[in-house]
Amino acid sequence: MKLITFAGPPSSGKTSVILKLVEAMNIASGEIGAVKFDCLTSFDNLRYQEAGIPVVTGFSGKLCPDHFFVSNIESAVEWGIKSGFKILVTESAGLCNRCSPYITGILSICVIDNLSGVNTPRKIGPMLKMADIVVVTKGDIVSQAEREVFAFNIRQVNTAARIFFINGITGQGAPMLARHLQGAREIEGLRDMKLRFTTPAAVCSYCTGEIRIGEQYQMGTMKKMEFKLPSHG
Amino acid sequence: MDKLLATVLSAPLSQILQQHPICRDFFLNLRILDINWDLPLMQALDLVDGEAISEFGLDKEMILRDFCDFLKTFGKKAEDSLAIKSVTILGGHGKTGAGEIQEFTVSIGEIVSIVGPTGSGKSRLLADIECLADGDTPTGRTILIDGRKLSDAERFDVEGRLIAQLSQNMNFVMDLTVREFLEMHAGSRLSMNVGKTIERCFACANELAGEKFTMETRVTQLSGGQSRALMIADTAYMSTSPIVLIDEIENAGIDRRQAIAILARKEKIVFISTHDPLLALSADKRIVISNGGISRILLTSDEEKSCLDSIEKLDATIFCLRNSLRSGHEITREILKGQEP
Numbered sequence: 001m002k003l004i005t006f007a008g009p010p011s012s013g014k015t016s017v018i019l020k021l022v023e024a025m026n027i028a029s030g031e032i033g034a035v036k037f038d039c040l041t042s043f044d045n046l047r048y049q050e051a052g053i054p055v056v057t058g059f060s061g062k063l064c065p066d067h068f069f070v071s072n073i074e075s076a077v078e079w080g081i082k083s084g085f086k087i088l089v090t091e092s093a094g095l096c097n098r099c100s101p102y103i104t105g106i107l108s109i110c111v112i113d114n115l116s117g118v119n120t121p122r123k124i125g126p127m128l129k130m131a132d133i134v135v136v137t138k139g140d141i142v143s144q145a146e147r148e149v150f151a152f153n154i155r156q157v158n159t160a161a162r163i164f165f166i167n168g169i170t171g172q173g174a175p176m177l178a179r180h181l182q183g184a185r186e187i188e189g190l191r192d193m194k195l196r197f198t199t200p201a202a203v204c205s206y207c208t209g210e211i212r213i214g215e216q217y218q219m220g221t222m223k224k225m226e227f228k229l230p231s232h233g
Numbered sequence: 234m235d236k237l238l239a240t241v242l243s244a245p246l247s248q249i250l251q252q253h254p255i256c257r258d259f260f261l262n263l264r265i266l267d268i269n270w271d272l273p274l275m276q277a278l279d280l281v282d283g284e285a286i287s288e289f290g291l292d293k294e295m296i297l298r299d300f301c302d303f304l305k306t307f308g309k310k311a312e313d314s315l316a317i318k319s320v321t322i323l324g325g326h327g328k329t330g331a332g333e334i335q336e337f338t339v340s341i342g343e344i345v346s347i348v349g350p351t352g353s354g355k356s357r358l359l360a361d362i363e364c365l366a367d368g369d370t371p372t373g374r375t376i377l378i379d380g381r382k383l384s385d386a387e388r389f390d391v392e393g394r395l396i397a398q399l400s401q402n403m404n405f406v407m408d409l410t411v412r413e414f415l416e417m418h419a420g421s422r423l424s425m426n427v428g429k430t431i432e433r434c435f436a437c438a439n440e441l442a443g444e445k446f447t448m449e450t451r452v453t454q455l456s457g458g459q460s461r462a463l464m465i466a467d468t469a470y471m472s473t474s475p476i477v478l479i480d481e482i483e484n485a486g487i488d489r490r491q492a493i494a495i496l497a498r499k500e501k502i503v504f505i506s507t508h509d510p511l512l513a514l515s516a517d518k519r520i521v522i523s524n525g526g527i528s529r530i531l532l533t534s535d536e537e538k539s540c541l542d543s544i545e546k547l548d549a550t551i552f553c554l555r556n557s558l559r560s561g562h563e564i565t566r567e568i569l570k571g572q573e574p
Contacts, residue, residue: 024369118407118417122262126290142406143460144397145418145467151393152421156258159299159306165393172360175369176388197290 002184007092008111013137015044016168024178033085035076037092066199069101074190100126100197107184113138121153126197134161246270325373327526334527346513347506349522355506359478397472400480405452412448438466443486458486465492479505
């Protein structure tokens with residue numbers, strides 16, 4: 001089975017892009033499945049079902065989505081293999097600009113949209129920096145210049161990735177990437193494979209349910225900001 | 234050892250910065266705001282807060298490698314503009330499966346208009362060109378560049394840099410002034426002569442736009458016509474993409490004939506989908522689409538060209554009528570004859 005992981009900020013068009021890619025891959029129903037890692041709620045399972053793609057949705061809830069991803073991805077792959085899929089796609093919403101749900105050796109795709117602001121690529125971090133492929137959506141409604149600057153800023157952060165422009169509504173641009181995906185590596189499991197980047201660290205009192213504010217309630221891994229008073233001159 | 238690596242290891246950062254001003258961004262992206270530019274990279278990194286670097290999942294060696302990749306990427310992109318000579322459309326089929334024109338080649342500097350009823354497939358043709366169709370779109374068309382099919386690897390490599398697009402639906406979403414906008418675009422082009430290019434581009438946009446705007450106007454506050462004019466000037470002067478696809482820019486209140494002429498002068502191949510007689514006849518050739526397929530290709534005849542001036546007058550009259558209405562005047566027979574009220 002081939003495993004392809006998708007990540008991207010909420011509403012960047014991950015599900016739309018995946019559905020258009022599946023369409024372009026011309027793959028028989030039952031040969032592809034999807035796993036959606038989300039946070040609180042999601043309606044995308046309906047869209048997968050409409051397209052005849054078996055989907056499992058998991059909600060990270062109060063946990064960091066990346067921790068949630070890495071502790072479930074192996075089972076996801078087992079599910080895919082047992083279901084007899086030829087391709088399994090996973091989809092994770094990157095929320096904190098520190099997300100990077102990618103595995104070394106597994107095709108990793110970051111989806112970001114042109115409406116999110118031209119400097120966004122420079123702020124997203126590992127999710128963009130560690131991706132093999134960057135898909136840019138919603139390019140049909142911004143100016144050519146903004147598309148170019150956006151792509152330039154992606155290049156600044158990730159010099160190696162291939163950039164694809166895909167229209168999530170019409171599917172324009174999807175066939176070319178779909179062809180590229182056919183080359184993804186075959187795997188039999190994920191045991192002992194590694195994440196490309198550490199997940200956000202967090203074992204502090206607030207992780208375990210503390211809600212009170214104040215130094216005396218803070219334990220574990222904490223990071224403090226420095227606040228300098230403005231100088232009066 | 235690779236020459237670039239040797240330079241990075243020995244030369245002070247300030248020297249590299251002089252050659253590649255863009256490398257300042259490399260450090261900003263890593264939140265390294267104060268680095269000692271007088272030192273070579275590795276020595277300068279020794280003085281930088283190590284924890285901040287580790288938050289990006291990096292160490293000094295990785296930064297060295299990334300920095301070299303960064304310089305390689307942007308050192309290369311600065312010089313290579315994609316020079317092409319022609320685009321060829323190999324016909325596929327229309328909506329009913331009927332065939333279309335077999336082969337049609339457009340050379341650099343040529344303008345081709347695309348006409349046909351709404352829904353006939355004009356945008357589909359533009360989309361086929363945009364994605365360099367390889368028999369893999371609903372029309373089965375194939376697009377050749379310089380007479381040959383690009384390999385998959387080449388198609389991936391151009392990453393959309395071959396084609397610039399302009400359509401009625403496109404807007405500016407950045408909240409910047411015209412000057413900041415142009416500076417930013419020029420910066421991403423790594424242009425050396427930024428100031429001059431910006432001035433030229435701005436002057437051209439103002440010439441095309443009916444109503445004038447300034448460098449300090451915010452791009453989000455430009456009228457439809459002004460933003461279209463700025464996009465066209467920007468495509469002509471800043472974009473290095475040799476192929477320009479335009480989808481329906483009529484009614485924008487800009488000097489369309491001149492806009493087209495400017496793009497053609499810039500040695501580009503321009504395809505315009507349009508219902509506007511002025512635009513359609515300003516082109517050298519026009520593709521007629523019916524029922525999804527290319528049914529005819531017409532050369533703009535001398536008779537048609539000789540009509541252009543009259544069409545432009547008609548167009549100006551309509552423009553006058555519209556302006557009179559907008560400014561609250563009454564419409565008179567004089568305006569209809571083409572006289573200003």
